[in-house]
Amino acid sequence: MIRSRVIGTGSYVPKKVLTNHDLERFVETSDEWISTRTGIRERRIAVDDTPSDMAAKAAKAALKAAGISPKDIDLIVVGTVTPDMTFPSTACFVQGHLGVKSGAAAFDVSAACSGFLYALDIADKYVKSGVAQKALVIGVDQFSRLIDWKDRATCVLFGDGAGAVVLSAEKGQRGVLSCHIHSDGKHWEMLYSESPCPPSPFEERKATNQYLKMNGNETFKIAVRTMGNAITEALEANNIKPEDVALLVPHQANLRIIDATRQRLGLPEEKVYTNLERFGNTSAGSIPLALDEAVRLGKVKENDIVLFVSFGGGLTWASAAVRW
Numbered sequence: 165m166i167r168s169r170v171i172g173t174g175s176y177v178p179k180k181v182l183t184n185h186d187l188e189r190f191v192e193t194s195d196e197w198i199s200t201r202t203g204i205r206e207r208r209i210a211v212d213d214t215p216s217d218m219a220a221k222a223a224k225a226a227l228k229a230a231g232i233s234p235k236d237i238d239l240i241v242v243g244t245v246t247p248d249m250t251f252p253s254t255a256c257f258v259q260g261h262l263g264v265k266s267g268a269a270a271f272d273v274s275a276a277c278s279g280f281l282y283a284l285d286i287a288d289k290y291v292k293s294g295v296a297q298k299a300l301v302i303g304v305d306q307f308s309r310l311i312d313w314k315d316r317a318t319c320v321l322f323g324d325g326a327g328a329v330v331l332s333a334e335k336g337q338r339g340v341l342s343c344h345i346h347s348d349g350k351h352w353e354m355l356y357s358e359s360p361c362p363p364s365p366f367e368e369r370k371a372t373n374q375y376l377k378m379n380g381n382e383t384f385k386i387a388v389r390t391m392g393n394a395i396t397e398a399l400e401a402n403n404i405k406p407e408d409v410a411l412l413v414p415h416q417a418n419l420r421i422i423d424a425t426r427q428r429l430g431l432p433e434e435k436v437y438t439n440l441e442r443f444g445n446t447s448a449g450s451i452p453l454a455l456d457e458a459v460r461l462g463k464v465k466e467n468d469i470v471l472f473v474s475f476g477g478g479l480t481w482a483s484a485a486v487r488w
């Protein structure tokens with residue numbers, strides 16, 4: 165059986181660090197409030213990098229880890245809701261930046277914080293069906309462009325970043341075991357941004373509808389319920405038990421959401437990878453960014469079962485199981 169094996173991971177975050185203490189200067193908040201309610205201590209802000217720059221840098225690192233050339237890639241799928249431009253797609257920009265061969269397929273997927281798992285689901289189906297041999301799957305977002313830096317309820321939560329994986333068509337048991345993607349459009353008002361992205365972070369908007377809006381409390385409750393259900397779906401589909409999972413890499417929105425999900429599964433803390441303390445919620449970038457760190461720290465071994473779970477605007481939610 166042909167599976168999509170993950171043969172390389174990569175990530176990129178911009179250099180500029182914005183700490184909770186820095187935010188105390190913009191809005192009435194405190195490091196204590198932000199870190200106890202969310203687990204976040206600092207985040208990165210893209211000042212010189214566009215989303216496609218971040219995506220290309222993450223992809224370059226993933227290609228290097230995989231030991232293959234951009235010329236080997238025949239599909240690029242990018243999960244993002246903050247593209248450089250309305251069109252062309254971020255994926256086409258990445259193709260150009262990396263020198264991926266002309267004629268490869270490249271497109272974006274819009275699923276907010278679930279963007280990476282949606283992109284993984286699609287790319288996996290292309291690879292498994294034999295349409296693509298090597299695919300780049302990228303998650304990237306630059307929410308600093310969407311945020312109202314005067315709104316303490318949202319500006320403390322998000323950061324900018326990107327992550328990528330390379331999938332390769334291979335025979336055997338290793339690779340993507342399952343992906344499940346879902347949405348419920350009737351809850352769109354929980355988390356949304358009405359207008360296209362303005363060009364740079366911290367820029368004053370002309371109209372307030374250009375800012376990201378969120379119902380934090382309701383989003384929190386739905387996230388806890390939905391992420392738990394999504395993991396159960398992945399476990400049942402693969403006939404595996406929580407104790408068979410080597411590592412859970414969840415969407416990095418809030419440590420309390422992640423902890424509630426972990427406790428529902430009965431997983432010990434060391435089986436859940438988090439890095440939101442340093443990067444905040446990077447939306448579609450969050451899962452591949454955390455995965456890349458976990459891989460580089462040696463937390464994922466050959467044949468380990470790794471689970472992913474996401475939740476985001478749409479509402480969207482998704483899970484994936486991979487045998488490493």
Ligand SMILES: CC(C)(COP(=O)(O)OP(=O)(O)OC[C@H]1O[C@@H](n2cnc3c(N)ncnc32)[C@H](O)[C@@H]1OP(=O)(O)O)[C@@H](O)C(=O)NCCC(=O)NCCS
Pocket residue numbers: 192193194197198201202277316317318320355378380381383384387417418445475476477
């Ligand atoms: C946003 C979130 C951290 C707020 O935490 P919470 O415990 O629900 O806090 P509340 O919204 O109930 O606010 C409690 C109080 O803190 C205040 N507050 C909100 N943001 C604050 C901040 N940054 N600093 C200090 N106080 C803040 C509120 O105004 C409120 O004050 P009040 O009691 O005087 O009215 C939490 O709801 C959350 O994480 N939701 C999910 C968001 C998310 O993950 N979105 C992305 C999904 S992909």
